[in-house]
Amino acid sequence: MTETVAAGFERGVATLALDSPGGRNALSARLVDELARELDRCGRDDSVRAVVLTHTGPVFSAGADLKAPPNPYTFVALLRKILELPKPVVARVTGPARAGGLGLLGACDLAAASSAADFAFTEVRIGVAPAVISLPLLPRLEPRAAGRYYLTGETFDAAEAARIGLLTLAADDVDTALAPIVAGLRKASPRGLAAAKRLVTARVLDAFDRDAEDLVRCSASLFASAEAREGISAFLERREPAWEL
Template identity: 60%
Template sequence: MLVRRSSEQGITTLTLDSPHNRNALSARLVGELHDAFAEAAADSGVRAVLLTHTGNTFCAGADLSEAGSDASAPLGLVRLMRAVVELPKPVVAVVDGHVRAGGLGLLGACDIAVAGEKSSFAFTEARLGLAPAVISMVLLPRLDPRAASRYFLTGERFGAREAAGMGLITLAGEPGDVLGPVLDGLRRGSPQGLAESKRLVTAELLRVLDRDTEELAARSARLFASEEAHEGMTAFLERRDPAWAR
């Protein structure tokens, strides 16, 4: 299993546990997450879902060993993000490590996100010949526009406090210190109250997903299949600079 599940006092915890590829979004991990979210949605005893990770990486984005071989992969990521957004229960991301590229889309789909001081973030797509196309649908409605322009284009790393300031996460601080009041508040919410309140705060994300999924998934698949992206991903896996950076 790449996704471990546990439950306590109405909170189901889903733990990404694929350390060999830094919790990358392989087809198997995405499928297991879908199943776990569906199970949580159907369980009347689940008040909220906490999404976290083992190791020093929350999610490294696309599994580059699979990238380009499956033209439907961008749509698979969109479906996963949509499953998080549409889940009638709040989803809280707890990050204590690195988040890259497509992993930021998974983070952005969550309703609340907490990150510790060891966390780092980067939109690395432009450096690989790609673009944060499909993940932009759940991120741009949340992010400060100037910050999005800078980090989408430069691929620079930034920390938890910057992430909170730009709207990528909710709280910067050690999860053990800041998570308690959040989970207590969610446990006090009624199932109906939480579901209907979530519908209000996710309405714009769903409008964007409805409007742009087809175009941006096709764009992402085209970019992944391009020669430039092949060079970028190969260079990354070989730990060398791509041709355009020499």
């Protein structure tokens, strides 16, 4: 069986690449499970100083796999695992990211994208809302921008993503931009990194403790609705949903 996450390692930095390009790296139950296992392995490996989360193919992630979606509790657990991993996780994005894929970016400690990347919260266009991914994202995003992009589903570029807090930085050459960041992580002590990460993720994890159960229930209710059934059918059939004016 083909793996959906490709792993590599160089000088203390593990690279985990979403590796289902034929499915636009959609977040299937299988991909979520495999990514969680790889993160666990990195957490146990003392030779790993940091993790770079990236992708194969032109798309970072199309969001949830609507044909084989992960259990929402499993997806929440994955986001929390990224936040609680005692090693920094750095997202490297060189293509489109949508919906649940933005949740992964929100959970990462640092996120960088090239000018080829763009982003959208597309949930409202299929009859649901960005509920679960709000856990790591709303503590990080500029509030007015979150309101705009959550409500409209508009696509925005990497520069705008950096301005509103979705990304740490945007650059034409993402690898050149990330080089000093990765070099800095290699110079940091493992214990110091773990302690510093706990400081900067504490407020995000508070949101998980407070809101995760309510948002999972909200998501489940929305996906079970008639509007979601119509929206998902329209998306899969490549047609406009019944409500579009």
